[in-house]
Amino acid sequence: xxxxxxxxxxxxxxxxxxxxxxxxxxxxxxxxxxxxxxxxxxxxxxxxxxxxxxxxxxxxxxxxxxxxxxxxxxxxxxxxxxxxxxxxxxxxxxxxxxxxxxxxxxxxxxxxxxxxxxxxxxxxxxxxxxxxxxxxxxxxxxxxxxxxxxxxxxxxxxxxxxxxxxxxxxxxxxxxxxxxxxxxxxxxxxxxxxxxxxxxxxxxxxxxxxxxxxxxxxxxxxxxxxxxxxxxxxxxxxxxxxxxxxxxxxxxxxxxxxxxxxxxxxxxxxxxxxxxxxxxxxxxxxxxxxxx
Numbered sequence: 001x002x003x004x005x006x007x008x009x010x011x012x013x014x015x016x017x018x019x020x021x022x023x024x025x026x027x028x029x030x031x032x033x034x035x036x037x038x039x040x041x042x043x044x045x046x047x048x049x050x051x052x053x054x055x056x057x058x059x060x061x062x063x064x065x066x067x068x069x070x071x072x073x074x075x076x077x078x079x080x081x082x083x084x085x086x087x088x089x090x091x092x093x094x095x096x097x098x099x100x101x102x103x104x105x106x107x108x109x110x111x112x113x114x115x116x117x118x119x120x121x122x123x124x125x126x127x128x129x130x131x132x133x134x135x136x137x138x139x140x141x142x143x144x145x146x147x148x149x150x151x152x153x154x155x156x157x158x159x160x161x162x163x164x165x166x167x168x169x170x171x172x173x174x175x176x177x178x179x180x181x182x183x184x185x186x187x188x189x190x191x192x193x194x195x196x197x198x199x200x201x202x203x204x205x206x207x208x209x210x211x212x213x214x215x216x217x218x219x220x221x222x223x224x225x226x227x228x229x230x231x232x233x234x235x236x237x238x239x240x241x242x243x244x245x246x247x248x249x250x251x252x253x254x255x256x257x258x259x260x261x262x263x264x265x266x267x268x269x270x271x272x273x274x275x276x277x278x279x280x281x282x283x284x285x286x287x288x289x290x291x292x
Contacts, residue, residue, distance in 0.1 A: 026197060026200050026201035027201050028201070029197065029198060029201050030198050030200075030201025030202045031201075033068075033069045033198045033201075034202075036069055036072050036073055036076065037069075037072060039072075039076050040055075040072040040075060040076055043075075043076055043079045043080065044075075044079070046079075047079060047085040047086065049085070049086055049087065053087060054075065054086075054087045054090065055068065055071060055072065055075075057087040057090070057091050058071045058075065058087075058090055058091065058094060059071065060091075061090075061091040061094040061095060061098075062094055062098065062108055062112070062191075063098075063108075063178060063179060063184055063188070064184075064187075064188045064191055064192070065098075065107075065108045065109070065179070065184060065187035065188055065190075065191055066108050066109045066112060066187075066191055067109070067190075067191045067194035067195055068191075068194075068195050068198070069194065069195075069198060070109045070112075070113070070194075071112075073113075074112050074113050074116045075090055077113075077116050077117060077120060078090060078093070078116045078120065080120075081116070081117075081119075081120025081121070081160070082120070082156060082157045082160050082161075083116055083119045083120045083160055083164060084116075084164075089164075092168060093112070093115055093116065093119075093164075094108075094112050095174075095176050096115060096130075096167065096168065096171045096174065097111040097112040097114070097115040097130065098111060098112070098176075098179065099171075099174045099175065099176060100115075100130040100131050100132065100171070100174070101114075101130060102179065102183075103131060104129060104130055104131050106129065106130070107187065108179075108187060109191075111130060114126055114127070114129050114130055115127070115130055115132075115167070118130070118132070119160055119163050119164055119167065120160065122136065122159060122160065122163060124136055127167070132167055132170070132171075134163065134166060134167070136163075137151075139162050139163060139166045140154060140159060140162055142162075143158070143159075143161070143162030143165065143166075144158075144162075
């Protein structure tokens with residue numbers, strides 16, 4: 001019976017830890033996306049754009065197939081790398097990425113990221129992922145000639161604009177019709193689930209912060225016990241210790257959330273002596289477990 005109880009408590013502890021871990025991961029993701037959103041708003045404001053309108057435009061252009069966090073991240077890269085600085089330019093790039101990405105077997109999310117990164121880094125290799133083949137030197141020369149400049153006189157922004165113009169020109173005959181409904185529905189579901197996870201993480205943030213603090217204290221307490229305990233001279237203690245640890249984890253973590261940093265230690269001592277009075281008097285460091 002003791003083995004079953006200990007096993008049951010272990011399962012309970014595992015489930016509780018898994019649930020807490022899931023909440024913690026959601027909260028961490030929400031914090032990361034919050035930072036991306038803050039940067040998105042700052043960058044949009046810096047180029048005279050309304051962040052909400054920009055995001056809504058990209059949502060529409062992606063047909064809801066890209067999560068908000070990925071839309072904002074790619075837009076941030078586009079603005080910071082000098083690829084695009086308004087909704088119209090971002091939507092135009094997204095249209096091209098969506099159609100070309102489909103032909104190359106890429107998700108809309110990856111395609112949009114690749115076209116922004118490829119143009120921003122002036123990388124023919126990255127753009128090749130989308131079936132875009134550019135002669136960079138020739139593109140720069142033609143653009144410079146149109147401005148009455150030499151290639152060496154082009155600024156970084158002008159070089160990227162040359163690539164953007166060339167990509168848009170070479171893509172003008174693409175069919176920009178709405179994507180296939182089947183593929184669209186699956187991608188939309190993925191995007192909405194990602195958005196939902198971030199919303200859940202925002203709700204969980206206060207809980208996760210409190211739990212993280214309490215769990216850290218509880219883990220430290222249990223680790224201290226394991227390094228200090230000496231059970232020599234006690235026969236048949238394996239099952240009892242297993243039970244005691246399982247029960248102490250359940251009681252201790254719960255109690256830690258209320259502010260008792262030594263809850264696991266107290267629960268551990270109590271469970272040992274309640275299970276078997278023979279454990280009374282076992283020395284743990286300078287402390288002695290006391291029976292009830």
